[in-house]
Amino acid sequence: MMKGGKLRAVVTLSLRYLGSRRFATVVSVLAIAISLLFVVGVGVVNFAVKKTAVEGSIRYPLVVGPSGASGVQLILSTIFYIDKPAGTIPFSVYEELKKDQRVVAAYPVAVADSYQNVRIIGTDAAFLHDLGVGAAAGSLELSAVDDAVFGYRAALRTGVKLSDRFHGQHGMVGAADAHEHQELQYRVAGVLNPTGGPEDNAIYTQYQSVWHIHEKHMASQDHDSEHEDGRAEHAEDAEHAEHAEHEGEHDEHAQHHHDKYMLSTNTLTAVLVRTANPVFTGMLEREYTLKEGTLAVDTGKSTRDFVAHLNKGEVFVELMSMAMLVIAVIMILVTLVMSLNERRREMALMRSLGIGRFTISLTVMVEALVLTVLGVGFGLLAGHGLTWWLAPLIKARAGVDVEPFVLTSMEAWGVAIALLAGQVLALVSMVWTYRMNLVEEIARQ
Amino acid sequence: MGVTIRLENLVKSFTEPQGGQRRVISGLNASLPAGQTVLVDGPSGAGKSTLMNLISGLMLPDEGRVLVGEVEVSALSESARDAFRAARVGYVFQTFNLISALTVRENLTMPPLLSAGNRRVSVKEATDILESFGLGGHLDKRPYQLSVGQRQRVAVARALSQRPALLLADEPTASLDNDSARAVLEAVISLKRQGATLVMATHDPLVKETLAFDQTWDLGRKEVV
Numbered sequence: 268m269m270k271g272g273k274l275r276a277v278v279t280l281s282l283r284y285l286g287s288r289r290f291a292t293v294v295s296v297l298a299i300a301i302s303l304l305f306v307v308g309v310g311v312v313n314f315a316v317k318k319t320a321v322e323g324s325i326r327y328p329l330v331v332g333p334s335g336a337s338g339v340q341l342i343l344s345t346i347f348y349i350d351k352p353a354g355t356i357p358f359s360v361y362e363e364l365k366k367d368q369r370v371v372a373a374y375p376v377a378v379a380d381s382y383q384n385v386r387i388i389g390t391d392a393a394f395l396h397d398l399g400v401g402a403a404a405g406s407l408e409l410s411a412v413d414d415a416v417f418g419y420r421a422a423l424r425t426g427v428k429l430s431d432r433f434h435g436q437h438g439m440v441g442a443a444d445a446h447e448h449q450e451l452q453y454r455v456a457g458v459l460n461p462t463g464g465p466e467d468n469a470i471y472t473q474y475q476s477v478w479h480i481h482e483k484h485m486a487s488q489d490h491d492s493e494h495e496d497g498r499a500e501h502a503e504d505a506e507h508a509e510h511a512e513h514e515g516e517h518d519e520h521a522q523h524h525h526d527k528y529m530l531s532t533n534t535l536t537a538v539l540v541r542t543a544n545p546v547f548t549g550m551l552e553r554e555y556t557l558k559e560g561t562l563a564v565d566t567g568k569s570t571r572d573f574v575a576h577l578n579k580g581e582v583f584v585e586l587m588s589m590a591m592l593v594i595a596v597i598m599i600l601v602t603l604v605m606s607l608n609e610r611r612r613e614m615a616l617m618r619s620l621g622i623g624r625f626t627i628s629l630t631v632m633v634e635a636l637v638l639t640v641l642g643v644g645f646g647l648l649a650g651h652g653l654t655w656w657l658a659p660l661i662k663a664r665a666g667v668d669v670e671p672f673v674l675t676s677m678e679a680w681g682v683a684i685a686l687l688a689g690q691v692l693a694l695v696s697m698v699w700t701y702r703m704n705l706v707e708e709i710a711r712q
Numbered sequence: 713m714g715v716t717i718r719l720e721n722l723v724k725s726f727t728e729p730q731g732g733q734r735r736v737i738s739g740l741n742a743s744l745p746a747g748q749t750v751l752v753d754g755p756s757g758a759g760k761s762t763l764m765n766l767i768s769g770l771m772l773p774d775e776g777r778v779l780v781g782e783v784e785v786s787a788l789s790e791s792a793r794d795a796f797r798a799a800r801v802g803y804v805f806q807t808f809n810l811i812s813a814l815t816v817r818e819n820l821t822m823p824p825l826l827s828a829g830n831r832r833v834s835v836k837e838a839t840d841i842l843e844s845f846g847l848g849g850h851l852d853k854r855p856y857q858l859s860v861g862q863r864q865r866v867a868v869a870r871a872l873s874q875r876p877a878l879l880l881a882d883e884p885t886a887s888l889d890n891d892s893a894r895a896v897l898e899a900v901i902s903l904k905r906q907g908a909t910l911v912m913a914t915h916d917p918l919v920k921e922t923l924a925f926d927q928t929w930d931l932g933r934k935e936v937v
Contacts, residue, residue, distance in 0.1 A: 268768065272825055273825060273826060275825075276825035276826050277826065279822070280811075280813065280814070280822060281820075281824065283814055284813040286813070287812060287813040287854075293841060411915070438757070468809070535838035560816060612808045613808065615808075616808055616809065616810075616811065617801040617823070617826070618770065618794075619768065619770060619797065620798065620803065620806075620823045620827065620830075621794050621795065621796070621797035621798025621799070621801070621823075621827040621828075621830060622794070622823060622826045622827045622829070623790075623791060623794045623827065624790070624794075626826050626827070703788055
């Protein structure tokens with residue numbers, strides 16, 4: 268057993284050697300630290316994304332949308348506003364659900380246009396009140412057809428102020444079919460307080476305003492095409508608008524001019540539903556899935572599917588991060604072995620001074636361990652520090668609420684692998700040194 | 713303080729890189745009384761360094777025995793030979809005598825802490841010895857900040873600090889100018905005065921003139937005089 272004084276001397280000598288080749292030491296520590304920083308960052312952000320997804324789905328246990336869509340797509344487009352809507356459903360579905368005894372609350376969702384790449388969602392004031400955060404400015408009532416309420420970050424991002432006016436754009440910026448809707452000019456009526464969810468990055472209007480815009484738009488397109496074809500001499504906009512108010516006629520009209528994604532009068536993208544209990548959720552899910560034209564999705568289940576989908580990508584990122592870590596350790600091994608070769612003569616000298624082969628090997632082992640532990644320490648500090656620093660930016664850009672100091676399983680694995688690799692590295696260095704023929708080195712002198 | 717050295721029918725061979733064996737020391741018999749000095753002489757490749765390594769226990773002979781005092785070095789285990797060197801042998805090489813990561817003072821105080829059986833050297837003692845060698849202004853410098861002569865003096869100072877019974881010096885002045893060589897020789901002489909047995913390999917005429925060697929082991933001619 269090694270005495271305390273000797274062990275202290277071994278550690279001191281190891282630290283002196285690390286200090287004497289500062290550049291290599293710093294690079295080695297940085298290699299591990301950067302790899303671990305990546306592991307920590309990916310872990311923390313993944314954790315936050317999943318948490319946000321799960322929390323977002325809890326509020327509305329059921330979403331009823333058009334058939335033909337996948338559950339994940341429906342949830343992404345109607346709760347998280349990050350995917351294209353999957354089609355439309357009749358407004359009557361919303362009315363039915365609202366009247367249903369098993370339903371506590373039902374909210375219409377009409378995902379249609381955007382403003383500066385922020386989704387405009389047609390809904391009603393009850394939905395905004397249900398968020399429970401209140402108004403940061405103005406009113407949440409959506410009392411006029413041109414009233415718009417901005418999510419907190421949407422307001423910051425677009426820089427709008429109360430009473431500012433703007434036009435919505437069909438599709439997102441850069442989309443093939445993107446064009447500005449001149450049919451209605453919205454007025455900023457209010458700004459929501461932060462919810463910490465996807466609502467922060469959205470703009471809310473009356474669902475009737477979405478109908479209004481698209482009716483006007485369809486009418487003007489109809490008007491243009493009649494002129495081009497020469498099939499009608501006069502087609503007044505007003506007549507078309509009036510025409511569109513008749514539901515039966517409208518359907519025919521819509522089929523003639525627009526695809527299934529176009530919202531027209533008496534259609535919605537989906538209905539968000541809160542039920543009295545999970546049994547009712549299950550019942551309604553079955554009923555509305557069997558019903559022609561609709562799909563009902565249990566948000567909890569679909570979110571789990573979504574998270575599982577995310578996990579597939581995460582495994583790849585995790586493997587990449589771990590590979591970086593292993594490469595960093597191999598790099599340190601190479602640096603260490605190079606330094607050992609440079610130090611052969613000194614180690615031979617130590618042998619001539621009566622310092623045992625095991626003690627010399629131990630100093631090299633301690634060097635490897637110190638490098639790994641320092642790398643892990645700095646990596647953890649940098650990883651959590653960087654996510655803490657970037658948390659506001661991630662929240663603003665992606666709407667994800669990052670908890671910078673959360674300990675994720677990925678991080679735990681990263682640290683374990685780094686320390687284990689460090690141990691292996693230390694043992695390899697130690698054996699390498701132990702097997703060196705240092706006496707031959709003395710003879711060479 | 714000094715120790716006797718007895719070499720009995722010593723044989724040592726090395727494997728050549730191209731294969732085959734080369735016998736460097738062939739049946740050497742010699743004896744040196746305690747406190748005496750011996751010059752190990754001979755051309756390059758005659759086996760001078762090999763002989764020192766055999767005496768210190770860094771190498772083992774193929775045949776024969778090495779006895780230092782009452783200890784049969786050639787029969788000891790590796791760890792026992794380490795302890796023997798740490799306790800009784802001071803070693804000075806032509807170059808690379810110091811641990812580059814340590815300061816001048818630490819080169820005296822640290823090695824004893826890392827080995828078994830070494831005499832511990834306090835910071836004050838190390839400082840006093842180094843000052844007596846004219847190195848008081850360089851205590852906290854690293855070896856690369858010293859001249860070659862200064863480094864050799866530090867090496868001798870370290871050997872002196874251990875108060876070894878046996879000093880092995882392999883061409884200690886070969887890379888030094890005359891002034892530096894004299895300073896190193898004075899240090900060696902001061903150790904000799906303390907009664908240490910001295911085994912030195914050198915081609916330096918200054919050393920041969922200054923030190924009155926009691927014996928010469930000429931490995932080239934295979935003579936013990």
